[in-house]
Amino acid sequence: MASEASNGDNHVSSKPPPEPSPLRKAKFFQANMRILITGGAGFIGSHLVDRLMQNEKNEVIVVDNYFTGSKDNLRQWIGHPRFELIRHDVTEPLLIEVDQIYHLACPASPIFYKYNPVKTIKTNVIGTLNMLGLAKRVGARILLTSTSEVYGDPLMHPQDETYWGNVNPIGVRSCYDEGKRVAETLMFDYHRQHGIEIRIARIFNTYGPRMNIDDGRVVSNFIAQAIRDEPLTVQLPGTQTRSFCYVSDMVDGLIRLMEGDNTGPINLGNPGEFTMLELAENVKELINPEVEIVKVENTPDDPRQRKPDITKAKELLGWEPTIKLRDGLPLMEDDFRKRLGIPRK
Ligand SMILES: NC(=O)c1ccc[n+]([C@@H]2O[C@H](COP(=O)([O-])OP(=O)(O)OC[C@H]3O[C@@H](n4cnc5c(N)ncnc54)[C@H](O)[C@@H]3O)[C@@H](O)[C@H]2O)c1
Ligand SMILES: O=c1ccn([C@@H]2O[C@H](COP(=O)(O)OP(=O)(O)O[C@H]3OC[C@@H](O)[C@H](O)[C@H]3O)[C@@H](O)[C@H]2O)c(=O)[nH]1
16 A cells, blocks of 8 residues: 555555456466556657567557557567557557556647647546556556646746646646646546556656657757758747756656656656757757747747756656756757758758
């Protein structure tokens, strides 16, 4: 049973975790850990697959509806005996026998999550309910990739996990922000009511190779623009800040959280904070000193500042990011140049 002493949190479940399902137990002996990754064909998910597949005791099952993900991200694993890929939408129930669930399925880029907001909130609410139902049935531990967006346009800086946030409940970002907030609530209600073993990561902006070139998020936009000799589009006012974490650091944090004793929520992100103008200047200097920086209109409710307090991750997971922005950007540039077919000049 989770206790304050063992998990460092004040969230105590009244029930022991459910037993693994009889189906899972009735199988012939197997030492393998069977791990489900929803959204595993996406950016972070596919890097998580790579890392988990390195352990020969892991079997990895990915479910994805390919809305923003792609089979191409997983091509090195297709046909591998310890790997399965299933086209499935998490808003539909899933019957499967697994030991752990990394629940990532959800579009993450604002342009994609705003494209069909009703679907985004269904993915967060019904999708998370379905995955919690699965976790309950088979006694699996489940990790949710929540977001810094639960803090909204934060009035506390930097943000620590005790902050309840400043979120517009009826705005164009609410399908995502409020969707993730309900997903966190569902996780804790299943934990308290049914004893489900839960883990919640609040992820701050993460970047790296394999992001969709037209993903729309700021790092991928600026890198693609710099490589294509197009102006870097800084959305007004340009003084808004973000903190950028390289994807290998993020995957390491997610696995530590899943394997540890703490329910979370735990912030995972890089505390290095940059204005969008500073980010553009860094990209210009590192990738294309000739490129122009232009200011363009912003979208409603854009958070003005964001920086994680990662004290909890350091203390409870022994985790902190190792890759600085100026080291991570060139690694992403290499990948984007390969995919765009534009070599360095
Ligand atoms: N990258 C970040 O900066 C960041 C920050 C905070 C939180 N997160 C969270 O991390 C997770 C992964 O983000 P990402 O950056 O890899 O995004 P991504 O868009 O690359 O990946 C999301 C994946 O989920 C799949 N998906 C979406 N809706 C689905 C559905 N209904 N059923 C099945 N699959 C579905 C997509 O096809 C895609 O493969 C998301 O939950 C996101 O909210 C990411
Ligand atoms: O071309 C661009 C794109 C974006 N921006 C700015 O860059 C900042 C970051 O925007 P992004 O679209 O990368 O992402 P956001 O920080 O708004 O949300 C992000 O963080 C939390 C995650 O949960 C979300 O999945 C992720 O999209 C915003 O202030 C935006 O206005 C630009 O200046 N130019």
